[in-house]
Amino acid sequence: MEAITDFVSAIVLLLNFIVVPGLSYGSQLALGALGITLVFGILRFANFAHGDTMAFGTMMTILATWWLQSKGINLGPLPTALLALPLGITATILLLVMTDRTVYRYYRHSKAVPVTFMIASMGVMFMTNGIVRFVIGPNDQRFLDGKRFIVHARDFKSMTGLSEGLSIKLSQGLTIVVAIILVALLFWFLQKTRTGKAMRAYSDNEDLALLSGVDPDRVVLVTWIITAILATIAGTLYGLDKSFKPFTYLQLLLPMFAAAIVGGIGNPIGAIVGGYVIAFSEVMVTYAYKKVFVYLLPQSLEPQGLLQLLSTDYKFAVSFVILVLVLLVRPTGILKGKVL
Amino acid sequence: MSNTHKTQLSFAVIALLLIIIGLAQSWNVSLGILNLCLISAVMALGVNMQWGYAGLLNVGVMGFAALGGMSAVLVSQAPIAEAWQASWGQMVIAALCFAATIAVSIACYRKVAAGRNRNLALALIIIGGLALTRFFFDPAVTAIESIEPAKTGFLGGMGLPIIFSWLFGGIVAAGIAWCIGKVALGLRADYLAIATLGISEIILAVLKNEDWLTRGVKNVTGLSRPVPYEIDLQTTAWFIDFMRWWHSGSLGALNEVEQQLAFKQFVINGSSIFVKLCYTGLFTGVLVIILLLSVKALNSPWGRMMRAIRDNEIAAAAMGKDVTRRHLEIFIIGSAVIGVAGAMLTTLDGQFTPTSYQPLRFTFLIWVMVIVGGSGNNMGSVLGGFLIWLVWIEAEPIAVWLMTFGTSWLDESNVIRIHLIENAQHMRLFFMGLVLLLVLRFSPGGILPEVVRKQGS
Numbered sequence: 022m023e024a025i026t027d028f029v030s031a032i033v034l035l036l037n038f039i040v041v042p043g044l045s046y047g048s049q050l051a052l053g054a055l056g057i058t059l060v061f062g063i064l065r066f067a068n069f070a071h072g073d074t075m076a077f078g079t080m081m082t083i084l085a086t087w088w089l090q091s092k093g094i095n096l097g098p099l100p101t102a103l104l105a106l107p108l109g110i111t112a113t114i115l116l117l118v119m120t121d122r123t124v125y126r127y128y129r130h131s132k133a134v135p136v137t138f139m140i141a142s143m144g145v146m147f148m149t150n151g152i153v154r155f156v157i158g159p160n161d162q163r164f165l166d167g168k169r170f171i172v173h174a175r176d177f178k179s180m181t182g183l184s185e186g187l188s189i190k191l192s193q194g195l196t197i198v199v200a201i202i203l204v205a206l207l208f209w210f211l212q213k214t215r216t217g218k219a220m221r222a223y224s225d226n227e228d229l230a231l232l233s234g235v236d237p238d239r240v241v242l243v244t245w246i247i248t249a250i251l252a253t254i255a256g257t258l259y260g261l262d263k264s265f266k267p268f269t270y271l272q273l274l275l276p277m278f279a280a281a282i283v284g285g286i287g288n289p290i291g292a293i294v295g296g297y298v299i300a301f302s303e304v305m306v307t308y309a310y311k312k313v314f315v316y317l318l319p320q321s322l323e324p325q326g327l328l329q330l331l332s333t334d335y336k337f338a339v340s341f342v343i344l345v346l347v348l349l350v351r352p353t354g355i356l357k358g359k360v361l
Numbered sequence: 362m363s364n365t366h367k368t369q370l371s372f373a374v375i376a377l378l379l380i381i382i383g384l385a386q387s388w389n390v391s392l393g394i395l396n397l398c399l400i401s402a403v404m405a406l407g408v409n410m411q412w413g414y415a416g417l418l419n420v421g422v423m424g425f426a427a428l429g430g431m432s433a434v435l436v437s438q439a440p441i442a443e444a445w446q447a448s449w450g451q452m453v454i455a456a457l458c459f460a461a462t463i464a465v466s467i468a469c470y471r472k473v474a475a476g477r478n479r480n481l482a483l484a485l486i487i488i489g490g491l492a493l494t495r496f497f498f499d500p501a502v503t504a505i506e507s508i509e510p511a512k513t514g515f516l517g518g519m520g521l522p523i524i525f526s527w528l529f530g531g532i533v534a535a536g537i538a539w540c541i542g543k544v545a546l547g548l549r550a551d552y553l554a555i556a557t558l559g560i561s562e563i564i565l566a567v568l569k570n571e572d573w574l575t576r577g578v579k580n581v582t583g584l585s586r587p588v589p590y591e592i593d594l595q596t597t598a599w600f601i602d603f604m605r606w607w608h609s610g611s612l613g614a615l616n617e618v619e620q621q622l623a624f625k626q627f628v629i630n631g632s633s634i635f636v637k638l639c640y641t642g643l644f645t646g647v648l649v650i651i652l653l654l655s656v657k658a659l660n661s662p663w664g665r666m667m668r669a670i671r672d673n674e675i676a677a678a679a680m681g682k683d684v685t686r687r688h689l690e691i692f693i694i695g696s697a698v699i700g701v702a703g704a705m706l707t708t709l710d711g712q713f714t715p716t717s718y719q720p721l722r723f724t725f726l727i728w729v730m731v732i733v734g735g736s737g738n739n740m741g742s743v744l745g746g747f748l749i750w751l752v753w754i755e756a757e758p759i760a761v762w763l764m765t766f767g768t769s770w771l772d773e774s775n776v777i778r779i780h781l782i783e784n785a786q787h788m789r790l791f792f793m794g795l796v797l798l799l800v801l802r803f804s805p806g807g808i809l810p811e812v813v814r815k816q817g818s
Binding site for chain 2 (some may be wrong): 066067124127135136137139140141143144145146147148149150151152154155156158159268271272274275278279282332334335337338340341344345348349350
C-alpha cells in the first residue's frame with residue numbers, strides 16, 4: 022500500500038512542478054512565438070520588437086485594469102484584466118499599424134533586404150521599450166485580482182490524504198484555456214476564411230498570390246492585427262502568472278525565437294510545438310529531482326545530491342542549446358517551416 | 362562636401378560639445394564622458410568589422426564585452442592560494458574529463474557514419490562525460506566557495522597589472538568567438554543574429570552563477586588600476602607643486618585663509634581630473650592603434666576580399682574564396698576588439714558587476730552607434746561611438762529639464778507632473794530608437810558613409 026501512495030506522490034510531485042508550470046509557460050511562449058512566426062511568414066523578417074510589443078500590450082491592459090478597478094468593476098473570481106484585454110488589444114493594434122505605416126511600409130515598397138527590416142525592428146524595439154518605461158516605469162507591477170487558486174495544495178492534501186500537494190493557480194488554468202481557444206480561432210481563420218487563405222497564399226508564394234489578386238496591404242494589415250492580439254494576450258497571461266516587468270519581456274524574446282525556429286519558422290503549428298518543447302525542457306532540466314527519487318527508490322538507495330541538471334539561472338542556455346541542435350540537425354525545424 | 366571635410370567637421374562638433382559640457386557642467390564630467398566615448402568607439406569598431414566589412418549580424422556584443430570584463434578580474438586579482446590548494450587536483454581532473462568528452466564526441470561525429478546510431482552514441486558520450494566531469498567539479502566548487510565566502514570564495518586571478526587584461530580580454534573573446542563561429546556561422550543572417558543573442562545571454566548566465574570563477578553576483582570590487590589613485594596624488598609633492606603653479610594666478614588674489622581652502626579644493630579636483638586624463642591617454646592609444654590597423658586592413662587586398670564576400674557571397678565563392686573561413690576570421694577579430702573594449706570598461710569602473718550588463722545598453726546601443734556613424738567606415742564608427750554616447754548620457758538631464766520646463770504650468774505636487782519628471786530619463790531609449798530609424802530611412806549609409814573606391818581612381 023505504501024509503495025502505491027509513494028508512487029502516486031511522485032506523480033503528483035511531477036505534475037505540480039513540471040507538468041502544470043510547463044503547460045502554462047509553454048502556452049505563453051506558444052502565443053508569443055505565433056506572433057513572431059506570422060510576421061516572419063508574411064513580412065519575412067525576424068521581429069526583434071516582439072517582446073516589447075508584448076510589454077506594451079500588457080501595460081495598456083494593466084492601465085485599463087486599474088481604471089476598471091477604480092470604478093469598482095470586476096469579474097468576481099476571474100481577474101479584471103480579462104475585461105480590460107479588449108482595450109489593451111486595441112491600443113496595441115494601433116501601435117503596430119502605426120509602426121508599419123511609418124517604418125516597415127517604406128522598406129516593403131522599396132524591396133529592402135530582410136536584414137534592413139530586422140535593424141529597423143531594433144529601432145522600433147528601442148522606441149516601444151522607451152514608451153513602456155516612460156509610462157509605467159521599469160519596476161514590477163502586480164495587477165492580479167480575483168481568486169488565486171483553482172486547486173489549492175492544502176485542500177488537495179486533505180482531500181486525497183497524500184503528503185504531496187497539487188496546486189493549480191487560476192492564472193495557469195486560464196492561460197491554458199485561453200491559449201486553446203485562441204489557437205483554435207487562429208487556425209479556423211487561416212484555414213476557412215478568405216483573408217486567411219489569402220495570407221497563406223501570400224506567405225507561400227508572394228508573386229503568385231499577387232498575380233491572383235491578393236491585396237498585399239490588406240494581408241500585411243491583418244497580420245499586424247493578429248500579431249497585436251496574440252502578443253497582448255500572451256503578455257497579459259504571462260504578467261498574470263508571474264508579474265509584469267518591462268525587462269522580463271525583453272528577455273522572453275530569446276525563448277520565443279527559439280520556439281518559433283525549433284518548431285519551424287513560419288509554421289503556426291510549429292510555433293505551438295516549439296513553445297511547449299522549449300518550456301518543458303526549461304522546466305525539466307532545471308528541476309531538482311531529489312524528492313521524486315526519494316519516493317520511488319527504497320530508502321537504501323536514496324540519492325545524495327539535489328539531482329538538478331542545471332541551476333535555474335541557466336534556463337536561457339536550455340532554449341539556446343535546443344535551438345542550436347535543431348539548426349544543426351534539422352535546419353527547417355521539427356515541422357517544416359517557412360509556409361503558413 | 363567631401364567625406365574628409367565631413368569627418369573633420371563632425372569631430373570638431375564633438376569636441377565643441379565636450380568643451381561646452383566642460384564649461385557648463387564641469388571638466389570632470391566632460392572627461393568622464395570622453396573616456397566612455399573612447400571605449401564605445403572601440404566597441405563600435407569591433408562591430409563595424411563584423412557588420413560593416415563582412416555583413417555578419419552579431420547581436421551578442423554584450424557577451425563579448427562581459428568576457429573582457431571577466432578577464433580584467435582574472436588578470437588583476439591576486440590568486441587565492443588556499444582555494445587553489447583545496448581544489449586544484451579535482452579541478453584538473455574535471456578539466457581533463459571535460460576536454461576528453463569534447464574530443465571523444467568530435468571524434469565520434471567525424472568517424473561514425475551519420476544516422477540514429479551516431480546520434481545515440483553522441484548523446485551517451487556527452488551525458489556520461491558531463492556527469493563524470495561534475496563528479497569531480499562539484500566538490501571542487503564547494504571547496505573553493507567555502508573559503509571566506511564573504512571576502513573571496515573564488516579562485517582569484519593571476520595577480521598581474523590590470524593593463525594586461527586588455528590583451529587577455531581580446532584573447533578570451535577571440536577564443537569563445539572561435540567556438541561560436543564554428544557552430545553558428547553559416548547560418549542565415551537572421552538565425553545568426555538570434556544565435557548570438559542567445560550566446561550572450563548564456564555567457565552572462567555563466568558569469569552570474571559560476572561563483573568560483575568570478576564571484577558571480579557578489580561582484581568583484583576594488584580592482585587595481587593602471588593609473589595613480591586620487592588619494593595618493595593629493596599627498597604627492599610634485600603634484601601639489603604642479604597644482605600650485607597651475608592655479609597661481611587665481612590663488613594670488615585671495616587672502617591667506619581663503620587660499621588654504623581654495624587650494625585644497627583645487628588639489629582634490631585636480632587629482633580627479635589628472636586620473637581621468639591618464640585614462641584618456643591610455644584609451645586614446647588603444648583606439649588609435651586599433652583604428653590604424655582597421656584602416657590598413659580594410660584597404661588591403663584582404664579588406665577588399667571581405668567586402669567582395671559581403672556584397673556577393675556566391676560570386677566570391679565562385680572566385681575561389683573560402684567564405685565560411687573568412688567569416689570565421691572576421692568574427693573572431695571583431696569579437697576580440699569588443700573584448701578589449703570590455704576589459705577597458707571594467708578597468709575604468711574598477712569593479713566587475715555581471716548584473717550591470719544589459720542588452721539594450723551593451724548590444725543594441727553599440728549597433729545604433731555603428732549604423733548612425735556609418736557602417737563600413739571606420740571613422741564613421743568612431744564618430745558614432747562618440748556621438749551616440751554623448752547623446753545617451755546628456756539625453757537624461759535634457760529630458761528631465763524639458764519635462765520640468767514643459768510641465769511648469771502644473772502644480773508642484775501634481776501626480777502627473779511628478780510621474781513625468783521621474784520617468785523622463787527613460788525617454789532616451791525612445792529617442793535612440795527614433796535616431797536609428799531616421800538614419801536608416803533617410804541616410805542609410807550613416808553620417809560618414811562607406812567610401813567605395815572605383816577602379817582607376
